[in-house]
Amino acid sequence: MKIEVAKKILESLNPSEIERLEMAHWRYMHFIDIIDDPNPEDVDQAKEDRKAYGQLCTPSVFDVENSIQFMMNITGLPRDYCEAWSEHDFFETYGVSSEDVEKQDHI
Numbered sequence: 001m002k003i004e005v006a007k008k009i010l011e012s013l014n015p016s017e018i019e020r021l022e023m024a025h026w027r028y029m030h031f032i033d034i035i036d037d038p039n040p041e042d043v044d045q046a047k048e049d050r051k052a053y054g055q056l057c058t059p060s061v062f063d064v065e066n067s068i069q070f071m072m073n074i075t076g077l078p079r080d081y082c083e084a085w086s087e088h089d090f091f092e093t094y095g096v097s098s099e100d101v102e103k104q105d106h107i
Contacts, residue, residue, distance in 0.1 A: 001080075001087045003097040009084035017077060021085040024074040028067050033059050064098070 010018065029035050030046040031053070038046070050057050053073060056066040064086060071082040090098050 001083050002099055003087055003091050006084035006087035006091075009080055010088055013081060017075075017081065018085075020075040020077060021071060021081065024071040024082075025067070025085060025089060027074060028070045029062075031057060031070065032062065034062065 013021075026035075027042075027045060027049060030038055030042045031049045033046065035042070049070075053070055056063075056070050056073075058066060068079065068082045068086055071077070071085065072079055075082065087098060094101070
């Protein structure tokens with residue numbers, strides 16, 4: 001997804017939907033166990049999520065497609081919302097779109 005498309009989608013969402021996407025994103029990060037020093041509540045939630053969504057778990061490896069599927073399951077929001085959030089988060093984290101990274105073959 002192009003970052004411009006992701007931004008337009010996210011701008012169209014209400015604050016509750018944005019909050020749900022952010023919460024689901026961080027649950028996924030705990031789910032795949034790449035958060036240093038998580039609090040006990042998050043550890044317990046991650047254990048439950050691994051039982052419920054084990055097919056999406058790739059420990060210590062961020063998988064974009066699994067992340068999007070996980071967020072869809074957690075939030076009940078459409079794929080394009082979850083994909084837009086994923087692209088937005090990638091851009092905010094790395095300062096470059098995933099599309100540009102694919103063209104360059106590295107971050």
